[in-house]
Amino acid sequence: xxxxxxxxxxxxxxxxxxxxxxxxxxxxxxxxxxxxxxxxxxxxxxxxxxxxxxxxxxxxxxxxxxxxxxxxxxxxxxxxxxxxxxxxxxxxxxxxxxxxxxxxxxxxxxxxxxxxxxxxxxxxxxxxxxxxxxxxxxxxxxxxxxxxxxxxxxxxxxxxxxxxxxxxxxxxxxxxxxxx
Amino acid sequence: xxxxxxxxxxxxxxxxxxxxxxxxxxxxxxxxxxxxxxxxxxxxxxxxxxxxxxxxxxxxxxxxxxxxxxxxxxxxxxxxxxxxxxxxxxxxxxxxxxxxxxxxxxxxxxxxxxxxxxxxxxxxxxxxxxxxxxxxxxxxxxxxxxxxxxxxxxxxxxxxxxxxxxxxxxxxxxxxxxxx
DNA sequence: GTCTATACTAAGATAGAC
DNA sequence: GTCTATCTTAGTATAGAC
Numbered sequence: 001x002x003x004x005x006x007x008x009x010x011x012x013x014x015x016x017x018x019x020x021x022x023x024x025x026x027x028x029x030x031x032x033x034x035x036x037x038x039x040x041x042x043x044x045x046x047x048x049x050x051x052x053x054x055x056x057x058x059x060x061x062x063x064x065x066x067x068x069x070x071x072x073x074x075x076x077x078x079x080x081x082x083x084x085x086x087x088x089x090x091x092x093x094x095x096x097x098x099x100x101x102x103x104x105x106x107x108x109x110x111x112x113x114x115x116x117x118x119x120x121x122x123x124x125x126x127x128x129x130x131x132x133x134x135x136x137x138x139x140x141x142x143x144x145x146x147x148x149x150x151x152x153x154x155x156x157x158x159x160x161x162x163x164x165x166x167x168x169x170x171x172x173x174x175x176x177x178x179x180x
Numbered sequence: 181x182x183x184x185x186x187x188x189x190x191x192x193x194x195x196x197x198x199x200x201x202x203x204x205x206x207x208x209x210x211x212x213x214x215x216x217x218x219x220x221x222x223x224x225x226x227x228x229x230x231x232x233x234x235x236x237x238x239x240x241x242x243x244x245x246x247x248x249x250x251x252x253x254x255x256x257x258x259x260x261x262x263x264x265x266x267x268x269x270x271x272x273x274x275x276x277x278x279x280x281x282x283x284x285x286x287x288x289x290x291x292x293x294x295x296x297x298x299x300x301x302x303x304x305x306x307x308x309x310x311x312x313x314x315x316x317x318x319x320x321x322x323x324x325x326x327x328x329x330x331x332x333x334x335x336x337x338x339x340x341x342x343x344x345x346x347x348x349x350x351x352x353x354x355x356x357x358x359x360x
Numbered sequence: 361g362t363c364t365a366t367a368c369t370a371a372g373a374t375a376g377a378c
Numbered sequence: 379g380t381c382t383a384t385c386t387t388a389g390t391a392t393a394g395a396c
Binding site for chain 1 (some may be wrong): 201202204283285286287289296297300301304314315316319322324327328329334340342346350352353354357358
Binding site (some may be wrong): 038039041042043046 | 379380381382383
């Protein structure tokens with residue numbers, strides 16, 4: 001339906017970029033428009049209001065999250081390992097929308113909070129058959145949440161999120177504690 | 181140095197309240213002043229700028245966090261159990277400042293990010309002697325981060341944060357996986 | 361120590377030219 | 379489909395009265 005980086009998508013990319021790098025307050029229509037290389041009026045042709053712009057981001061989140069839920073379900077190395085290790089990914093399209101929508105959520109936006117909760121709940125549903133019990137599911141989901149929030153906060157900078165062999169060791173501990 | 185709820189503290193309380201409930205964007209000087217029951221000019225007498233107001237919050241965070249680090253170190257039921265269970269506390273002064281500063285951090289505020297990182301690092305230092313290895317420390321810290329971010333996001337609403345017996349079961353799993 | 365009044369800037373949004 | 383110009387409101391901050 002929209003193959004080339006149409007202005008609409010360029011605007012959405014810019015909104016995402018500014019939200020991630022500088023937060024909600026900096027993500028004004030004017031800043032997003034400038035970053036996207038269009039004028040304020042141009043932006044407002046594609047998204048008639050700030051709310052419409054936000055809704056565009058939620059739509060993107062829903063699409064990418066649905067794909068990821070399928071990837072978790074069918075992961076060769078097992079859902080838990082795949083789920084935890086991809087929580088630590090940075091810069092992938094899904095990771096970026098989640099962080100961006102997270103910025104709006106922490107800004108108190110009820111819609112953004114609900115969208116994130118829905119995605120989280122989809123993941124929990126896929127993982128449930130693969131964990132021992134409810135406490136184990138909590139463990140896996142919370143470790144993933146923890147990795148996400150640290151990545152989102154420390155954006156780029158070397159932070160407290162385990163990488164490489166430390167991440168592999170963490171995954172082993174989680175699988176041993178939670179795996180069915 | 182300041183026993184009664186002086187205007188300064190009332191303003192800080194209001195700033196915290198608005199940040200938690202409605203996010204950074206809503207926490208304007210005017211809104212905070214109204215919520216504190218003072219005028220904009222009155223607020224600006226105590227905190228000469230928005231930055232000064234934020235710095236007031238960081239100072240409060242540092243004080244309460246230092247107390248909590250001591251409480252974790254000397255907890256009778258063991259540091260890990262105490263640390264995880266108090267991560268799920270909602271409405272306690274420390275929990276509230278952390279959430280409020282978290283709002284600023286997700287708003288891209290570098291100072292807020294650094295303050296939170298410093299507190300997190302103090303906790304890690306206290307817990308390190310009580311866990312098996314680095315992966316175990318990552319596990320404990322990330323579960324706590326996960327609990328925090330869910331509480332912060334779902335503010336009040338019944339969310340995905342385990343409570344009561346579910347929380348106890350989670351703590352058992354974490355202690356078994358991580359305890360030294 | 362706290363208020364009112366006001367200056368200045370930038371936000372979201374509309375109108376209309378191109 | 380995109381731009382410029384403009385309206386309205388709200389943000390931070392200052393000055394000065396009380």
